[in-house]
Amino acid sequence: MRTPLIAGNWKMHMTGTAAAELVAELLETELNTGAQVLICPPFTALAAVAEVLEDAPVHLGAQNMHWEEQGAYTGEISPAMLVDAGCEYVILGHSERRQLFGETDEGVARKAAAAFAHHLIPVICCGETEAQRDAGETAAHIRSQVTAAVRGLRAADAAQAVIAYEPIWAIGTGKTATTEQAQEVCRLIREVLAEVQNEEVAQAVRILYGGSVKPANIAALMAQPDIDGALVGGASLTAADFAGIVNYGEEA
């Protein structure tokens, strides 16, 4: 079935040296879960992290990219550049990119298609604001974000995509969605995938929960039928915490 995925989003933290140290520390920790492990350092630390990882069973991803192959796009990074730096995954449409840097559903869809064209697996983020949740608009919002991101993908590609549900009010706030709230939206995402793509795609896609995930709450989240992993921000910056999340089976 679906292999669980625990992903660390380091955001704008860590120089190359600090990143290499953190990864080395992580590799010294016993990572004994059946989950795949992914870390997403900032662009400038990718090469340093790739060097430390070598053949370790930890995957490397970036936090964003442009959809174009190359060209006059000052400040942007192309899919091929990420592959060259050792990436297999790329986070797309994180709520911070959408809220602070004007990313749109359309841009996220173009990026997702470009990722697959370069054999990168996108981790496509969606999530509602607190105001949207309070107004009862969560389902409609998630439905439209997920539909926009996956409807143009070929089914064979869509089946490999990862979707991260991150309620914006739970990111970096210490407020976690209840396991029921997280499961409810992750199940909705699977339903939308079945409608927009097909049931096979819906069953294959890994759906992660993100937002204040910690060693103490990961086991309950992983026990939900439609939650296949986590996208971890703050707690991925400490080797012990991240390892505690990766080894979620031991917390149960």
Ligand code: PGA
């Ligand atoms: P957090 O961030 O774990 O610090 O809440 C999650 C994310 O933004 O991916």
